[in-house]
Amino acid sequence: MHALLDVSGLQKVYEGSGRRVEAVRDLTFTVDTGELVCLVGPSGCGKTTLLKCMGGLLTPTSGEVLLEGRKVNGPPPGMALVFQEYGRSLFPWMRVGENVELPLKQKNMSRTQRRELVRDALESVGLADAAGAYPWQLSGGMQQRVAIARALAYEPQVLLMDEPFAAVDAQTRADLEDLVRGLWRERGITILFVTHDIDEAVYLGERVIVLSASPTVVQEQLKVDLPDERDQLHTRVAPRFAELRTHVYEQIQAAKRGEAEPGSPARSVT
Amino acid sequence: MRGANIALGATGLAAFLALGEAVPRLGLVKEAYFPPTSRIAEAFADELSDSTFWTALGDTLTGWALGLAIAAVAGIAFGVLVSVVPYLREATASTIEFLRPIPSVALIPLAVLLYGTELRSVLLLVVYASFWQVLIQVLYGVQDVDPVADETARSYGLGTWARIRHVLWPTALPYVMTGVRLAAAVALILAITAELIVGAPGLGKRIGVMQASQAVPEMYALIVVTGLLGLLINVGARSVERRALAWHQSVRGEVAV
Numbered sequence: 001m002h003a004l005l006d007v008s009g010l011q012k013v014y015e016g017s018g019r020r021v022e023a024v025r026d027l028t029f030t031v032d033t034g035e036l037v038c039l040v041g042p043s044g045c046g047k048t049t050l051l052k053c054m055g056g057l058l059t060p061t062s063g064e065v066l067l068e069g070r071k072v073n074g075p076p077p078g079m080a081l082v083f084q085e086y087g088r089s090l091f092p093w094m095r096v097g098e099n100v101e102l103p104l105k106q107k108n109m110s111r112t113q114r115r116e117l118v119r120d121a122l123e124s125v126g127l128a129d130a131a132g133a134y135p136w137q138l139s140g141g142m143q144q145r146v147a148i149a150r151a152l153a154y155e156p157q158v159l160l161m162d163e164p165f166a167a168v169d170a171q172t173r174a175d176l177e178d179l180v181r182g183l184w185r186e187r188g189i190t191i192l193f194v195t196h197d198i199d200e201a202v203y204l205g206e207r208v209i210v211l212s213a214s215p216t217v218v219q220e221q222l223k224v225d226l227p228d229e230r231d232q233l234h235t236r237v238a239p240r241f242a243e244l245r246t247h248v249y250e251q252i253q254a255a256k257r258g259e260a261e262p263g264s265p266a267r268s269v270t
Numbered sequence: 271m272r273g274a275n276i277a278l279g280a281t282g283l284a285a286f287l288a289l290g291e292a293v294p295r296l297g298l299v300k301e302a303y304f305p306p307t308s309r310i311a312e313a314f315a316d317e318l319s320d321s322t323f324w325t326a327l328g329d330t331l332t333g334w335a336l337g338l339a340i341a342a343v344a345g346i347a348f349g350v351l352v353s354v355v356p357y358l359r360e361a362t363a364s365t366i367e368f369l370r371p372i373p374s375v376a377l378i379p380l381a382v383l384l385y386g387t388e389l390r391s392v393l394l395l396v397v398y399a400s401f402w403q404v405l406i407q408v409l410y411g412v413q414d415v416d417p418v419a420d421e422t423a424r425s426y427g428l429g430t431w432a433r434i435r436h437v438l439w440p441t442a443l444p445y446v447m448t449g450v451r452l453a454a455a456v457a458l459i460l461a462i463t464a465e466l467i468v469g470a471p472g473l474g475k476r477i478g479v480m481q482a483s484q485a486v487p488e489m490y491a492l493i494v495v496t497g498l499l500g501l502l503i504n505v506g507a508r509s510v511e512r513r514a515l516a517w518h519q520s521v522r523g524e525v526a527v
Binding site: 079134136 | 440517518
């Protein structure tokens, strides 16, 4: 039995203008079907590079990414990405409904099927009546909901989210976090959520993968043994939550100083 | 505010026309070469009731529209192709920079050699001049594609053609519109020039005929017609632009969020 998503020995080196930057050194981890995994690491640790390699947008220098046992060479049909920059990721020349529907046109699907998926996806992010609006007529949080709806309608096997809530205000952010957890529980989709926010990673994830500073390796993997039912008010003040976030925080501080767990080199050499 | 502007504009125009009436009447300029406004208006009215005028207008508009259409289609197709095919832009850049500054009127002798006074003569000049206007704008527009938008499209499995259609084309459209609007003005200039110099049928040729036969007010009336044409073309292009780019931040205005 394969893991749904299998990243092994991933390395990415950028070469250009006489500079060689090793953004990602050696990453190995797996994500199983139905998991919600958070990747957290210090800023500038190559999270976006990693996500683009997984999404087939960048070719890794070495190592490979397997989705259901098949090697990712280009954007795989079973994967959807939600970007941090919702304002640039949604197309301003299309209405909300058209934005959500566009990726479905690449699949062999009847018009009624497409309409049904779009309606359903927009409904589940609470924007059922916004289909006719343009994205720029909506608030930032609503725009990111549209981007999430677009990913949901695509019915991916795995949903990759690249710091999706880094650009929205704190209250909206809390709502969106609950939305993602809710969608995960209702729909049983597999989510890999990248963030630099430790609290967010612990609050959302069933498992947290802590990355080191660049050149990046996996610093630690941590199971989040919080109850399934989580809410902003109680979960965040639970003693176990505090313990977990302290632990992750310490790991990230250690990663920044370059102290790694034995066996994994984290010193930067460029 | 808008009403006041219109009133001011109308007053200014009326003052200009009155000046055109007064200056020749007062003998400040020779009336034979600068007929007063009323005389030009009379000639203008005569022209409007003359069927050969309408034929000439039709000929000019045919050359203009056909030339502009060919230039726009060719400019857009070539611009997109050059941007999409790797290395083609670099390979063509120097040639484009060499050909672009050649004034279209320098090709008049060639046009005469090739096509004489036919419509094709006009088309050659109009297309050459307008093509660059469109092409340059398309090349700029295509470079403006947002990397995040393009990555989004790629990650959702949109192929090259789908990305051209749904990402590249809408991004470039504001530039294309500007290019076509500029080209429309240039095309009119070249159409009239070609008719005037080469003698292809149209308003330009008619202006030349009027000049040769000392029909000075009629000549002015025709010049006024070409000015009005230019004005209408610009207004038309702008209204098309506003409709097609309702989503664009330059058009959509303030949004309540």
